[in-house]
Amino acid sequence: MTGRVLSFAPPASRDGSYLALELLPGRVQGALIDPGGRFRARREARFDPAAPRAEILAEVDRVATGLARTSRLGGCVISAGGVLDTAGGRMVQVVDMPSLEGCAIVAHLRALVDAPTLLEHRARLQVQGDHYFGAGQGEETFASVATGDTLGVGILYQGMILAPDGGRSGAHMTVASGQLDCSCGKQGCWRTIATTAWLRERAEALGLPPLDLPAWERRAAQQTGLDQDPRADQDPRPDQDPGADQDPRAAAVVAEYARNIAVGLANIQQLCMPGLFILHGEAAQASDGFRATILETLRDLSRTGSETEPRLVTTSLGEDDSTLLGGVALLLHHGLPSIG
Numbered sequence: 001m002t003g004r005v006l007s008f009a010p011p012a013s014r015d016g017s018y019l020a021l022e023l024l025p026g027r028v029q030g031a032l033i034d035p036g037g038r039f040r041a042r043r044e045a046r047f048d049p050a051a052p053r054a055e056i057l058a059e060v061d062r063v064a065t066g067l068a069r070t071s072r073l074g075g076c077v078i079s080a081g082g083v084l085d086t087a088g089g090r091m092v093q094v095v096d097m098p099s100l101e102g103c104a105i106v107a108h109l110r111a112l113v114d115a116p117t118l119l120e121h122r123a124r125l126q127v128q129g130d131h132y133f134g135a136g137q138g139e140e141t142f143a144s145v146a147t148g149d150t151l152g153v154g155i156l157y158q159g160m161i162l163a164p165d166g167g168r169s170g171a172h173m174t175v176a177s178g179q180l181d182c183s184c185g186k187q188g189c190w191r192t193i194a195t196t197a198w199l200r201e202r203a204e205a206l207g208l209p210p211l212d213l214p215a216w217e218r219r220a221a222q223q224t225g226l227d228q229d230p231r232a233d234q235d236p237r238p239d240q241d242p243g244a245d246q247d248p249r250a251a252a253v254v255a256e257y258a259r260n261i262a263v264g265l266a267n268i269q270q271l272c273m274p275g276l277f278i279l280h281g282e283a284a285q286a287s288d289g290f291r292a293t294i295l296e297t298l299r300d301l302s303r304t305g306s307e308t309e310p311r312l313v314t315t316s317l318g319e320d321d322s323t324l325l326g327g328v329a330l331l332l333h334h335g336l337p338s339i340g
């Protein structure tokens with residue numbers, strides 16, 4: 001396994017702004033960010049993830065040029081999920097946006113914005129963002145966890161971002177052989193049980209409208225009246241409010257979802273021992289009780305008796321900011337003149 005050595009010394013002489021883009025299934029967000037991590041402008045566009053490549057790139061271009069024309073660019077970075085050839089600047093495997101497979105996105109953007117351009121996996125930029133601007137400052141080893149519609153883990157290990165060629169973010173590691181079908185063509189991937197899509201499928205299976213985690217937690221709280229604690233269903237109050245949304249199954253679904261997230265984290269703890277997990281997305285915004293269930297399960301599943309207990313914290317950065325900020329950190333210490 002290879003890593004990339006990081007040393008962070010923003011050059012005082014470097015001015016101008018950096019263009020950071022994040023390509024998600026159906027959405028591209030971008031920002032102009034200065035070397036100190038301050039956001040100067042933002043743009044976003046949405047598209048059909050199944051659209052032809054030209055249609056998706058047109059939206060990327062619209063966001064990029066809309067931001068780039070207002071400032072002199074020190075560099076450009078774009079992040080995405082899937083399997084990426086970061087050295088060659090190509091997207092290799094992108095199951096959620098198949099038309100982009102094989103796309104030489106770096107050459108495309110470099111020509112568009114006329115600035116040095118890098119491609120990196122979004123999970124690795126998220127951990128980079130936490131390290132330089134967020135809750136991972138001062139830490140040498142930790143994991144940064146994306147939850148919600150996207151799922152993935154980036155790992156900083158003894159000061160190096162783990163970035164093996166062809167490496168993914170963990171979303172497609174097999175956690176339950178022969179179980180639910182995944183968009184990647186396999187079965188039993190972590191993401192089949194630990195993303196918002198699983199919550200929506202649970203709702204459908206129970207004959208409910210599509211529910212996200214906050215809606216499930218509200219149902220769980222209404223059931224018990226015990227302040228959204230997913231374990232509170234073990235002792236339901238006899239005088240619970242018989243409201244229209246009351247559903248005795250909600251607390252069980254919420255707790256199962258928390259445990260499903262913990263399953264993947266426990267495997268990562270077993271393998272890489274990050275110790276500290278910084279949560280982003282759905283799990284970061286959920287109740288304390290939800291995260292307590294994740295942590296309890298994580299500790300149970302990863303216990304070896306010799307290491308310190310894993311810890312969970314929530315991101316200190318804006319929800320859409322960490323990957324973009326990580327992109328700027330990457331540009332700042334990558335040696336830009338050699339890659340233009």
Ligand SMILES: [Zn+2]
Pocket residue numbers: 171172182183184185186189191
């Ligand atoms: Zn998969």
